[in-house]
Amino acid sequence: MLQVQNIEKYYGNKNNVTKALDRVSFDVADGEFLAIMGASGSGKTTLLNCISTIDTVSAGEIRMDGVNIADLSDDALAKFRRERLGFVFQDFNLLDTLTVEENIGLALSLNHTDAKTVQERVREVAGKLSIADILAKFPYQISGGQKQRTACARAIAAGQSLLLADEPTGALDSKASKNLLEIMSEMNRDMGATILMVTHDAYSASYAGRVLFLKDGRVFNELLRGDRGRSVFYHEILDVLAALGGDVSDVL
C-alpha cells in the first residue's frame, strides 16, 4: 500500500543544516498496524508529516498504491487526503464549533455526500467506537478519551484507507489510553484499517503488528510481533529501546 523509499529531510539554511530523516525506507502492507518508535528528536513526527503530506521530503519518494505523492497536483493532493488519509493527533485537533457528530462527518459532508448517508455513516462508526451517545455534544463537553475516539472516528468515517496517528495516547490517562489502543486494534482487525502510529510509548507500540525504531533520523531496528502475545512483544520492544541507549527511561 505504502512505499517509503530512501527519503531524506533537511531543515535549516546553508550554514546550519539539520538532517531530520536520513535515507529512511520501509513498506506498509494493506491492513497492517505499524508503530514507529524513537526518542525525542529521532525524526518520527517528521516522517509521519512527510507521509501525511503535511511536510515535503528533501529527497526520496513516498508512493501510495504506486503513485508518488510528490507528483500530485494541489487538487489531487486534497482529494488524496480526503479519500485516503485519516489523522489522529496527540491534542485531538477537533473543531470546537462543531458537535461530535459534525466533526466526524466533516470530511464526508465536504465531499458533498448526501446528508442521510453522512448521518448513517457517522452513526455506524460512532457505534463501533462507543461514542454514539455523545454525538450531540461539543468537544469541550466530553473527556480526553472520548475526544480521541471522536478523532479516530473522523479519521475513518469517509472510508479512508490509511490512518496516521501521532502520539494518540500522549494526552490520555492510562485507562483511556488502553481503551483507545484496543479500539484502534479493533479498527485494524475488524474494519481493515491500515494504521501507522508514531509513539515513544512501548506499551502503545505493543498493540501494533510491527514496530520500526528510528534513531537520529535512520531506521535502527524492526520488530515483528507475529504470533506472540502482546505482553511478550512489549518486553521485546523494551529490550530494543534499551539497546538504543539511554531511552528506556523515556518509556518507563
Add this chain to the structure above:
Amino acid sequence: MTYFKLSLRNARRQARDYLVYFVTMVLAAALIFAFNALAVSGEVRTLAARSENLSLMIVLASLAVVCVFGWLAVYSTRFMLSRRSRELGIYLLSGLTGRQVARLFFLENLAVGAAALILGAGLGGLLYQVMRAVVMAMFAQPYHFALELSLPALGRTALYFALIYLFALGRSRRRIRKMRIYDLIYFERQNEGAVLQKGKMRRLVFGASLVLGAAGTCLLMRWNLYIALAGAFCAILALFGFFISFASGVPAFFDRRPARKYRGQNLLIFRSLTAKLASMGVLMAVLSVIFTATLISEGSSSVLYGIMRGRTAEAACFDLYIGIEGEEQDPGPYLAYIGENIPVEQEWLYAVYLSGSRRIQEYLGDMYYNYSYDSDPVLRWSDYAALRALAGYPAAESPGPGEALIHCMTYVEEPLRNYQGTLLVGQTALAPGGIYTEHLSQSYGTVNGRGYILVVPDEAADGLPVHHMAYAAQTARPVTAEQYEALSGLAGAERDRQEDPSGSVFVLSKAYEEAEVAAQALMGCFPLYYLALALMMTAVTILTIQQLGETERFRRQFVLLRKLGMDRREMARTLGRQFALFYTLPAVPAVLIAGFFIVHLAMMPEPGVMVGWNHPAVIVMISLGAFFLIYAVYILLAYTSLKRNVLPDHDLK
C-alpha cells in the same frame, strides 16, 4: 453540512470571539451611513446651500474612512487567520483545497460583514437623527424626529463596505492559498524576535527618534504646507524609531538592572510587555501615528469651529448691523429698505468718532491687531448705553465728569486696566474709568472700533470728526438671506457711486453669519470628525484585539501564579498595570505631538477670537477628553473581558 452552513457557524463564532472587531465594524457601518445620509439629505442640502461642496467633502472623507477601515479589516482577518491557523490546517488535512478553505473563510467574513452592515445601517439611522438634530440646531431650525431610511445612503454604505471587505478578503484569499499545511499546524511554534539586537544601534535609533520627534513637531507647527509635510514625515519616522528601539531596549534595560527587575511585579509586567512589544514594535508605531492623526484631525476641527464661532460671537451681537463709511454716509436708502421689509423691534442710529489722538493705539503697540482707525475710536455715552440695552447687556455705570469708559475685547482688557496715562479726546484729557468686555462687534469691518473703543460723555464728543455712521437693530424675525443680499446690493451700489470707493458700507446679519458658520462647520469640521472617529476606532480596536488575543496565555499565567501563591488582589493589580502600560505607550507620543500642534494652531487666529470656550487650552482639553473617552470605553471593555476570563474567581484556600 455545506460550506455555507459551516461558514455561517464560523461567522457566529467570529462575531463572538472577536466581539470588539464586530462591534467596531457595526459602528463603522453606522458612521458611514449617518454621514452619507447627511450628505444626500435634501433637507440639509437646502439649509446648507452655501456648503455646495458638502457632498464632495463627505465622499472624500468616506474614501479616506474606507481606507482606514479597510486596513482594520485586513489586519483583523490576518490576525484571525494566524490565530486559527491550526483550524485551517485541519480543513486542509480533511481534504479541502486551499481554494476551498479560502472560499470558506470568504463566506464566513461575508456573513460577518453583511451582519455588521445591516445592524450598522439600523444604528446609523439613529445616529443620523442625532446628527440631523445637531445640524438643525446649528442652523437654528426646529428639529422633528422622523425615522426614515435613506436608500442612496444605504447604497453608498453598501458600496463602501463592499470595498472594505473585498479588499481585505482578496488579501486573505491570496494568503490562504499560499499557506502550507505544515506552517498552519505548527504556526504556534514560531518564535518572535527583537528587531534591533545590537545595543549601540538601538541607542542610536532611540536618540535619533527623540531628536526627529522634536524637530518634526516644530516643523509641523510652521504654517507652510511643504514644511509641515516634512514635519509629519519626521514625526512618523520618529515614532517608528522610538517604538522599534524602545521595544528592543526594555529587556536590555532590565537585564542590566536585576534589582529593578525582581522588585514587586516588575518581572511579570516587563516580560509580558516585552513579549508583546518585540513583535509589535512596528504596529505600535503605526497605531501611535494613527492616534496622532486622530488628535490632529479632532483638534483641527475644534480649532476651525472655534475660530468661526469666536469670530461670529464677537461680530454678530446684533441681529442687523450696518456701518456706513465714505463720502456721504447716508443711511437713508438702508433705513428705507428696512422700514419696508424687515420688522424691527429695537434700533439705534449713531456715529463712531475719531479722538484725534493715538495714545491707546501706541500704548497697545504690537498687541493691537490690524487697526484701521487713524486715531482712537470714540462713542458717545448715550449711544453706548443704547447699544448695551439693544444687545441685552446690563446697564453700565456712566462715566463721571472728566472720565471715559473703555469697551474692549478680552485680549486687551488686562493691558488697558494697567494703563496709567490719560485719554486724549479732541483737546480734552480724560481719566480712564470702567472697562467693559462684552461682545460689541469690534473685530472686523466698519464696526465699533477695532479691539477697543473709548466711551466718552456726550459733550466730550462734540466737534469730533465722524469716522462712520452705524445702524444696529434687533429684529422680530431673523434677517433672511434675501434681505441680507438686498442690503449688500444697496451697499455695492453706494460704493459704485462714490468717487473714492475705499470707504465701504459694511452689512452684517446675525442669522447670515451663523448660517455661514454652520455651513462652514458642516463642510469642514464634520468630515474631520468623521475621519478622526474612524481612525480612533480602528487603532483602539487593533490594540484591543491584540490584547484579547492573549487571553489564553494570560489565563495560563495566572493559573500558575495562583499555584505559586499570588493572591487575587495582587494578580488584578499586575493585570491592571500590564494593561495600563500597553494602552499608554502608543498614546503618549501622540498626545505630546498633537497637543503641541493643536495649541499652536489655536493660537494662529487674530487675538480675541480663541477665548472662553475657544481658548487653546480648552480646545486641547476637549480634544483629549473626547479621545480618551472613546479610548476608555474600549479599554474598560477589554479589561473587564480579560479580567473575567483570566483571573480566578477566588483565592485558593
